Amino acid sequence: MGGAQAAKAFQPTRSREAANVALPPLVTHYRLLASAAPGGFGVEEAARLELDWWQARREAVGPEQYGVTVARVAAITYCKQPDEPSLLISGIGRTEATAYRDARAGDDDQDWSKIECRLRRAYESLKATVAGG
Numbered sequence: 315m316g317g318a319q320a321a322k323a324f325q326p327t328r329s330r331e332a333a334n335v336a337l338p339p340l341v342t343h344y345r346l347l348a349s350a351a352p353g354g355f356g357v358e359e360a361a362r363l364e365l366d367w368w369q370a371r372r373e374a375v376g377p378e379q380y381g382v383t384v385a386r387v388a389a390i391t392y393c394k395q396p397d398e399p400s401l402l403i404s405g406i407g408r409t410e411a412t413a414y415r416d417a418r419a420g421d422d423d424q425d426w427s428k429i430e431c432r433l434r435r436a437y438e439s440l441k442a443t444v445a446g447g
Contacts (some may be wrong), residue, residue: 327370333365342365344391353393360390367409377413379405392444400443407436 340361348354363386369411370380385405411432418425 328369330369333369335374336368337361337365347391351391351393355390355393360387363387363390371409371412377404377409383411384408388440389445394443398443400439400446403442404436404443405437407432411436 341357344355344357344360344364348357348360349411363383367380367383367387370383382402382405385398385401386396388394388401388405389398394401411429414432415425415429
């Protein structure tokens, strides 16, 4: 079961205990990613944090809060410091784009343009961090 299958298994619940069914597939997903990374990384921690931010979103935690967890996942997978400002900007930017989409349902082209701009800024920040060594 890959990341998409884990997400599907996890989607229906707000219970953290029930959400743990997605953890083994997430570990598998991150194990595959780590096998391609030059130095590897903490697979179990990345998977646990990924599940944590999914769950925080379902618990109506604000995007600026669970965006920090998204940044921590990126820090693990790219072997960076978790408090690096560009990672925080990227993680929070990604979650704010998601929250914007959720609030507006992305029904028109203007909404999708705004979402795209937010995601572009977030991923440019991530790219700068990763490229920075």
